[in-house]
Amino acid sequence: MRSGSAEEPHDSEHREGAPGGAARNPKQKKEKKKSSFWVELPILIVTALVLTVLIQAFLARVYVIPSQSMEQTLHGCTGCNNDRVxxxxxxxxxxxPEPGDxxxxxxxxxxxxDEFKTQESTNPVAGFFQGAASVLGFGAxxxxxxxxxxxxxxxxTVExxxxxxxVMVDxxxxxxxxxxxxxxxxxxxDDFAPVTVPPGHLWVMGDNRNDSSDSRVQxxxxVNGAVPVDNVIGKAQVIVLPPTRWQSIPEPNPQSTALGAPAWQGGLPLGVGFAAAFPAVWMGRKLVGSVSKRRQSE
Structure with a gap:
């Protein structure tokens, strides 16, 4: 009896101390999850940055409205929070591109x-971060x-x-x-004489009609004020910042009434990159996991 009772605790300790024992398993899982998070965090950040740069290079980009020439459609006045579009x-x-865009x-x-003069830093490190902020839509x-x-x-022909x-067109x-x-x-x-816009060019003006340096004066x-279509970066669609200004940008065709044509109306922040990074990293993990399981089974 004694020998049996002495062996039972020993067996119990042996089972608890076993590598696959239940006592250590939750702790090991917790430590593994913690270490896994810190390993994946840099990957997540780098993925977010890469996706943000790619999105802004090829799909859409956030721009800061630099002046008051588009008031009140877009805010860029001195002393106010400049819109990000x-x-x-x-x-x-x-x-x-169509009239009204x-x-x-x-x-x-x-x-x-120029509408806006960027004060570039002479410090190379500060200049790097200034350029990075501009690319990501946070800087000037x-x-x-x-x-x-x-x-x-x-x-x-516009005049x-x-x-x-x-303003008259044709x-x-x-x-x-x-x-x-x-x-x-x-x-x-101010009046200006009739100008026939060259093919492949656009005549552009600011909504703040008496405070805009546009095709009329540039x-x-x-003809020198016309802008080549090839110079167009893209179409401003939505005001994304500040939050109080979230809205689409109205783009009524100013020629719709005059010419009888049908009227119509139509920058990523880093958060967009992070949102896209999560599924990318998750899919990467699933792929690595499935490959590892297949190798183990072999």
Whole structure:
């Protein structure tokens, strides 16, 4: 009896101390999960950054509105929270820019009046982070990037103004409900002679009509103010920041009434990259796990 009773605790201890015993198993799993998280965190961060850069390079990018030239549609006024807009880079691969579209584009060579001057740091480290912030949509935009609304396209003739202060395209006045007159600058816009937009070019103007350096004045005005379609980066679709300004960007066709055409209306933050990174990492883990199990079974 004694020998039996002495052996039972010994057997119990042996079972509890066994490598596969239940007493150590939960602790081992917890430690494994903790170490697995810290191993995967750098992978998750790198994946998010890579996806963010790829998305902003080929699909869409967040841009900061640098000036007040598009008030009140887009806020960029001094002292206010500048809007961040998501610019779609895919739409114009399948369709042409149309009147009413709000577009971001690189200023052509004749355009000398920059909307925004970036104060670049002389410190190489600070300059690197400044450039990275700009790519990810958090920093200042390039000074040669502009945001305006398309008024006329190649082959059309644009001029200002008729007796009621309307811009005209092909001799017909435009219906422009988005135009904003900045207080203190008067209600009216300067006249300019008829300009026939060259093929493959766009005539663009700001919604803040009496405070915008656009096709009317850039490059000395006239044909030099037209923007090549190839310079268009993309179409501004949505205001993504600040949260109080979340909304789509209205893009009514100003020529719809004048020309009888049907009216129509249509930057990723790092969070988008993280959202896409989780399924990518999860799928990677599942793939590695299935390969490991197959090797073990063999």
């Amino acid at each position: 998501l610019v779609d880079k895919v739409s114009y691969r399948f369709s042409d 709000v577009v971001v584009f690189r200023g052509p060579q004749p355009w000398t009046q 935009p390039d000074e040669k990037d502009f945001v305006k609304r398309i008024i006329a396209v190649g082959g059309q 200002c103004c008729d007796s009621e202060n309307h 001799g017909k006045p435009l219906n422009e409900p988005y135009v904003y007159w900045e207080p203190g600058r008067g209600v009216g816009q 490059g000395g005005g006239g």
